[in-house]
Amino acid sequence: MSILLDKNSRIVVQGLTGSAGSFHAKQCMDYGSQVVAGVTPGKGGTTHLGVPVFDTVADSVRQAGADVSLVFVPPPFAGDSILEAFDAGIRVVIAITEGIPVLDMARVKQDLSRRRAAGQDLRLVGPNCPGVITPGQCKAGIMPGYIHKPGPVGIVSRSGTLTYEAVWQLTSKGIGQSTVVGIGGDPVNGTNFIDCLELFEADAQTKAVVMIGEIGGSAEEEAAEFYKRRMSKPVFSFIAGKTAPPGRRMGHAGAIVEGGSGKHSDKVAALERVGIKVVENLSEIGQTVASSPIGALAAA
Amino acid sequence: MKLLEHEGKEIFRRYGIPVPPTGGVIAKPAQLTAALKRAGKGPWVIKAQVLAGGRGKAGGVKIAKTPKEAAEIVKKMLGMRLITPQTGEKGIKVDTVLVDKASDITREIYISVVLDRKLGCPVVIASAEGGVEIEELAKHKPHAILREAVDPSSGLKAFQARRLAFALRIPAEKLGDFTKLATGIVNVFLGLDASLVEVNPLIITPKNEVIALDAKVITDDNALFRQKDTAAREDHEATPLEKEAKKVGISYIGLDGTIGCMVNGAGLAMATMDSVNLAGGSPANFLDVGGGANVEQVTRAFQIILKDKKVKAVLVNIFGGIMRCDVIAEGVLGALKKVKMGVPLVVRLEGTNVKEGKMLLERSGVKMTVADSLWDAAKKAVAAAGRN
Numbered sequence: 001m002s003i004l005l006d007k008n009s010r011i012v013v014q015g016l017t018g019s020a021g022s023f024h025a026k027q028c029m030d031y032g033s034q035v036v037a038g039v040t041p042g043k044g045g046t047t048h049l050g051v052p053v054f055d056t057v058a059d060s061v062r063q064a065g066a067d068v069s070l071v072f073v074p075p076p077f078a079g080d081s082i083l084e085a086f087d088a089g090i091r092v093v094i095a096i097t098e099g100i101p102v103l104d105m106a107r108v109k110q111d112l113s114r115r116r117a118a119g120q121d122l123r124l125v126g127p128n129c130p131g132v133i134t135p136g137q138c139k140a141g142i143m144p145g146y147i148h149k150p151g152p153v154g155i156v157s158r159s160g161t162l163t164y165e166a167v168w169q170l171t172s173k174g175i176g177q178s179t180v181v182g183i184g185g186d187p188v189n190g191t192n193f194i195d196c197l198e199l200f201e202a203d204a205q206t207k208a209v210v211m212i213g214e215i216g217g218s219a220e221e222e223a224a225e226f227y228k229r230r231m232s233k234p235v236f237s238f239i240a241g242k243t244a245p246p247g248r249r250m251g252h253a254g255a256i257v258e259g260g261s262g263k264h265s266d267k268v269a270a271l272e273r274v275g276i277k278v279v280e281n282l283s284e285i286g287q288t289v290a291s292s293p294i295g296a297l298a299a300a
Numbered sequence: 301m302k303l304l305e306h307e308g309k310e311i312f313r314r315y316g317i318p319v320p321p322t323g324g325v326i327a328k329p330a331q332l333t334a335a336l337k338r339a340g341k342g343p344w345v346i347k348a349q350v351l352a353g354g355r356g357k358a359g360g361v362k363i364a365k366t367p368k369e370a371a372e373i374v375k376k377m378l379g380m381r382l383i384t385p386q387t388g389e390k391g392i393k394v395d396t397v398l399v400d401k402a403s404d405i406t407r408e409i410y411i412s413v414v415l416d417r418k419l420g421c422p423v424v425i426a427s428a429e430g431g432v433e434i435e436e437l438a439k440h441k442p443h444a445i446l447r448e449a450v451d452p453s454s455g456l457k458a459f460q461a462r463r464l465a466f467a468l469r470i471p472a473e474k475l476g477d478f479t480k481l482a483t484g485i486v487n488v489f490l491g492l493d494a495s496l497v498e499v500n501p502l503i504i505t506p507k508n509e510v511i512a513l514d515a516k517v518i519t520d521d522n523a524l525f526r527q528k529d530t531a532a533r534e535d536h537e538a539t540p541l542e543k544e545a546k547k548v549g550i551s552y553i554g555l556d557g558t559i560g561c562m563v564n565g566a567g568l569a570m571a572t573m574d575s576v577n578l579a580g581g582s583p584a585n586f587l588d589v590g591g592g593a594n595v596e597q598v599t600r601a602f603q604i605i606l607k608d609k610k611v612k613a614v615l616v617n618i619f620g621g622i623m624r625c626d627v628i629a630e631g632v633l634g635a636l637k638k639v640k641m642g643v644p645l646v647v648r649l650e651g652t653n654v655k656e657g658k659m660l661l662e663r664s665g666v667k668m669t670v671a672d673s674l675w676d677a678a679k680k681a682v683a684a685a686g687r688n
Contacts, residue, residue, distance in 0.1 A: 076525055101493055101523035102415060106452035109420035144621040144652055159567020161619045165674070168619075168650060185566060187495075188420045214567055217417040240570040243555075243577045244586065247386070251551040251566025251588040253522060254417070260435045281578055282571045283675035 002134040002179045003154065003199040003206070004092055004123065005068065009138045012037040012057060012066035012090070014073050014081045017048050021072035024096070024142050025049055028070070031145040033138045037064035057081075057088035070131065070140050071095040078127065079104030083111055086122060093190070094140050095127035102253065105188040112190060124190025128252065129182035130160035141182065143167075151176015152297065153289065154200035156193055157212035158185050158219075159252070162240060162282070166210055169286025175295060178206040185252025187216070193223035201231050208234045208294040210285065211276075215241030216255045216262040221270040228274040234294060235276045238285055239267045301519050301530060302537050304349045306398045308515030311492065317484040318477075318511045323399035325349060332374050335399040336367055343402040346373045348394040351537050353433075353516075354384035360394065363402055370399070403511055408501035409468055410434055411482065412516075413450065413489040415496070422450040422489055424460070424482065428468050430501035456486040470510070477510045485512075492530065493523030541604055548600045550589060557582025558612040558685045560605035560643075562598070564589050564619060572617045575674050581682035584611045589618075598628075599635035606639065613685035615677055616647045625649045625657030633664050644669065644684035648677035 011028065015021040016038025026049055029035050037060035038048050044055030052064060060066045069090045073081040078097040085093045105127065115122050125132055131141015135148035147164055149171045157163040163182055170177065181196050183189055193211060200206040213220040220239060227235055242264045244250045246257040257263050271278050277292075279285045289295055303311075309319045323335030323344070336344060348360035355361050360382045364370035374397060381391035408430030416423040426446045427437055438445055446467050448460045461479035470478045481502070489497045498516040505511065524531040535543060545552030551566065555573075559581050563569035566588045573583040585608065589601045605614055618628050628649060636645075645668040649657045661670055669684065671677035 075522065099522045101526070102495060102520045103422075103452055103490065103493055103523070106415070106421045110452060113420075142621070147621075147651065157567070159565060161563075161565025161621065162567030162571055164619045164621055164651065165568060165571070187415060187417045212567070214570060219417075222418070238571070240567050240574060242574045243583060244570055244573070245553070245555065248553050249521075250553065250570050250586055253520075255566060255570065281675060282575060283673055 001203050001205040002137065003196070003203050004125070004132050004179060004181065005134045005138040005140055007137040009068045009140070010034050010036045010064070010066050011068045011070055011140055012039055012060040012064065014039045014057065014069055014071045014085065016040060016053060017043055018072055022049065024072065025070070027145070028139050031139040033140060036060075037066050057084045057090065061088045061090065066090065068092045068140055069094065071097055071127070073097060075099040075101070079108050082108050082124065086111060086115055091121055092123050092125065094125045094129070094131050095190070096129065096131055096142060098128040100127050100186070102186070102188055105186060109188055109190070123195070125181060126184040126189060128186045129184030130163060132179065132181050134179045135177050143180070143182070147171055148180065149176035152178060152205060152207035152294065154178045154196070154203065154206040154209045155180040155212070156196035156200070156209065157182055158214050158254070159212060159240065162212055165282065166212055166238070166285050169283070170210070170289060173286045173290040173295070175286070175289060178203060185214070185254050187254040193219050194226045197223060197226055197231060197235070201233055206233065207297060208236065208289065208292070210289065211235055211237045213237065213239045213267060214252065214255050215239070215244050215250065215257050215264050215267070216252070218261065220267040224270040224274045224276060227276060234292065236285065236289055237271050237276050237278045238282055239264055239278065301521060301533065301535055302351045303517040303519065303533070304351065304536055305347060305515050306349055307533065308517040309512070311488055311517065312484070312512055312515055315484045315488050315491070317481055317488070318509065319515070320403050320511060320513065321401040325396045325398050326374070327378070327396045329371060329375050329378065332371055332399070333367070336370060339399055339401045341401070342366065344370055345400050345402045346370060346377060347398045347400065348377055348382055349396040349398055350382055350392045350394055352382065352384045352386045352392055354386055355382065358382050358384040360384070403503060403513060404505050405503045406506050407504040409504070410500050411485065411502050412496065412498035412500070413486055413494070416449070419449055421452050422486070424448040424450060424456060424464065424486060426464050426468060434500070450486055452490065455490055456483050458483075471504070471508050474504070474508050474510055481510055481512070488517070492517070493520045493527050494518060495520050541607055545587075545604050548597070550587065550597065550601055550604065552604055553586040554608060555583050555585050556610070557584045558610055559681050560584045560608065560611040560614040562587050562589055562601045562605060562614065562616045568617065568619060572615065572674065572678070575678035576615065576681060579675070579678040579682045581678070581685055584608055595631040595634040598631040599638050602635050602639045606641070611643060612688045613644045613646065613681050614641070615681035616645070617674055617677055618649055620649060620651030620653065620657065624653040625651055626653045626660055629657040629660040633660065633666060636666055643688055646671055646677050646681040646684060648672070648674060
């Protein structure tokens with residue numbers, strides 16, 4: 001088991017023929033993911049990297065059986081591409097694109113909520129994220145595949161390279177991962193911490209979760225509430241941005257302390273209050289998991 | 301990007317939102333007489349144009365009853381450093397002041413449009429208790445705050461605006477004016493791709509006029525490609541170094557410390573700053589060199605970091621994902637040929653081809669400390685900065 005992706009996932013890459021789309025689609029294929037199609041409007045009927053290119057996502061669903069979409073479309077058009085994937089009946093839409101206007105995402109979120117309320121089986125991951133990987137089965141994203149290893153720890157994170165750092169520390173200690181989800185650094189995104197915690201809680205393979213947050217918003221505080229009410233599996237956490245000045249956007253559009261909310265200290269306090277172990281020093285996250293009962297289990 | 305009050309008010313005028321008669325913005329005392337004339341009969345209000353809340357209490361907003369008083373205020377205010385709870389000890393220099401006609405106030409109301417991250421849409425926030433810090437109000441009197449979620453596709457509905465008006469006890473004959481104003485600020489938010497539009501206070505005058513006395517607008521940088529007017533504005537917040545970095549696609553924010561940081565990825569860049577702090581040092585900057593991390597970007601990043609004279613050591617922390625560490629090492633070495641490093645350099649590489657990368661650095665003969673982990677690197681950088 002795993003969450004969101006497994007070896008049967010059939011990926012369509014939106015923006016396959018662009019430079020980022022091509023490069024990363026190839027990396028996903030080399031990892032063993034089933035990339036079954038690409039979509040570039042106007043290039044339908046051609047072949048790229050050995051897979052058929054379609055004009056629309058709907059065509060890729062009908063003709064190639066795609067059920068997961070990976071979006072590399074540039075920011076001005078990315079919101080529309082995500083909506084197209086929803087409309088085509090894609091089950092998991094993973095948006096890698098960085099720099100999508102927040103209002104475009106608000107409109108995407110509105111459509112997503114309506115469809116889910118109507119019963120459509122649909123999830124959006126991202127945007128501005130490294131993607132999702134279920135080690136040994138499927139990589140749909142821009143993360144380096146080889147640093148991962150199959151195992152019992154689920155990881156969910158707002159940041160890309162910070163996730164690689166945590167994954168690498170775990171893998172180096174012999175602790176593998178069930179699924180690693182980058183939910184992205186934007187203020188309005190699809191899947192959030194709570195969604196992932198819920199999926200990890202229900203997933204038989206996952207025995208513990210590492211949650212990597214950062215300043216800005218209140219997603220970590222909401223996750224703490226959820227953990228208290230609904231989770232039995234241990235969660236370990238790191239929150240980046242203790243030294244970030246208030247009122248400034250730290251690279252990610254969502255990483256900002258504004259109007260007194262989104263503070264590092266508030267997040268750490270909320271997590272610790274419900275019994276989540278928060279690691280102050282990022283370099284100790286691997287060791288902290290390894291020296292917990294989960295570590296012994298994972299290494300066995 | 302944060303806009304100054306007078307820029308916000310210009311936009312308000314374009315959207316039909318009533319603002320006080322104005323004499324405009326001046327940067328020199330000599331421009332005052334003309335500004336007073338444009339604003340009309342006194343009294344006037346002189347307002348420091350800086351990007352910081354709490355201006356009033358700090359002496360950045362003054363009423364002048366006579367032209368002589370106005371001249372004294374302007375002379376004092378221009379060039380002063382305004383210290384508010386938001387600026388820190390050093391304060392912020394006042395380069396320009398806005399000269400508005402003063403308004404008679406019967407009531408002050410708070411109204412804003414913000415992005416609600418939890419709901420994933422804009423929300424109008426309003427309170428009958430205006431002129432106060434909304435965060436404080438939210439903490440102590442949460443029931444005094446009204447909220448209306450905005451449909452990002454169609455804007456504020458008329459009934460929502462009316463609902464706010466009744467809850468705010470807007471005089472019945474001014475219902476239309478208020479709903480027009482509330483709809484107007486939502487339209488500013490949607491039309492400009494804003495992340496905040498705040499009017500604090502919105503006032504009701506003795507003649508029952510509804511006027512926006514202040515304007516705070518923050519726009520979404522991601523939308524600059526379709527917001528040509530905003531893109532053409534000067535960024536009043538960014539320092540010269542931050543502007544330079546932005547031009548070449550590097551995310552850089554200057555800080556007060558001594559250890560320059562160059563990192564790939566925003567989250568890891570923050571975590572690197574935190575590690576430096578934990579190791580007993582202080583970061584000189586946030587810098588995300590971007591996913592590519594090629595020779596060009598790394599060179600630019602070094603140049604920007606080293607222009608900050610406070611920097612006593614540089615810490616490079618790169619997690620090579622798709623980008624191989626040997627390529628990054630070549631980038632660092634290539635950059636060092638073009639940049640004169642006057643301070644110690646600590647490099648930590650991890651990820652793909654890390655052995656090859658480290659070997660390249662060690663064999664190059666270039667003076668630097670190679671670290672094995674982020675924590676090791678942070679400690680070494682702090683030690684090096686202390687010695688230097």
